[in-house]
Amino acid sequence: MPKETTESRSQLIPVLREGLSVIQMILFKEIRQGLACKYPSREPAFLSMLAGAVTNELFGSPNPEEKFVRFRQGNRGIIEQELLGIQTEKPELRAPLTDALRVQALCDSQEGIDEDTVALIRADELGILIRDRDIPLPSTFMTMVRDLGKQHNLIIPPVQISTEQDRQMLH
Numbered sequence: 192m193p194k195e196t197t198e199s200r201s202q203l204i205p206v207l208r209e210g211l212s213v214i215q216m217i218l219f220k221e222i223r224q225g226l227a228c229k230y231p232s233r234e235p236a237f238l239s240m241l242a243g244a245v246t247n248e249l250f251g252s253p254n255p256e257e258k259f260v261r262f263r264q265g266n267r268g269i270i271e272q273e274l275l276g277i278q279t280e281k282p283e284l285r286a287p288l289t290d291a292l293r294v295q296a297l298c299d300s301q302e303g304i305d306e307d308t309v310a311l312i313r314a315d316e317l318g319i320l321i322r323d324r325d326i327p328l329p330s331t332f333m334t335m336v337r338d339l340g341k342q343h344n345l346i347i348p349p350v351q352i353s354t355e356q357d358r359q360m361l362h
Contacts, residue, residue: 203329204298210336211250211298214291217343219246221281222273241266245273249288249319250295251310278318287339288314289321294332330354 223242230238240262247253248270253263263270278285292311298304314320327335340346 204301207294207298207329207332210333211291211295213336213340213345214287215246215250216345217339218249218281218284218288219243220343221284222246222277225280226273241269241273244270245277248274249277249310249314249317250292251313274317285319285321286324287335288319289324290327290332290335292320293326294329297326 219242222245223238226233226238226241227235240259243254244259244263244266248263253259277288292314296308296311311320315322
């Protein structure tokens with residue numbers, strides 16, 4: 192692979208990962224807000240831990256810290272219930288989540304992370320993944336991320352993504 196292509200991709204991956212983080216934060220905020228309505232008597236710390244566990248579970252990145260592992264084990268049922276509810280309770284997030292999970296799989300592939308498509312398969316099983324949605328170009332994904340970030344008061348600076356970088360990421 193030519194040096195320029197490798198450098199372009201290596202510069203693009205952190206930008207896309209930052210976009211993924213924004214989508215994860217949006218999901219976390221939306222889930223936490225929904226949980227506060229469903230469980231008004233629960234402590235805010237519990238609701239935040241639960242929202243974090245659901246978000247991490249969807250993206251295939253459970254927190255390995257002992258207290259989070261114990262929380263996840265102790266609340267497995269409610270985490271599953273919340274994951275299953277995303278498709279009906281947050282249908283407006285299905286498209287951004289689909290794009291984010293696909294971009295995550297592309298980034299993992301580019302970085303040689305052998306996670307395959309476990310998170311994509313899981314999202315599909317949960318009814319969250321939109322199968323016939325095109326894989327977004329990096330520029331399209333980042334534009335969506337910026338728009339959603341702005342709507343949710345999560346600001347990220349614009350990053351210029353060249354047409355060449357768009358094409359390279361998908362090959």
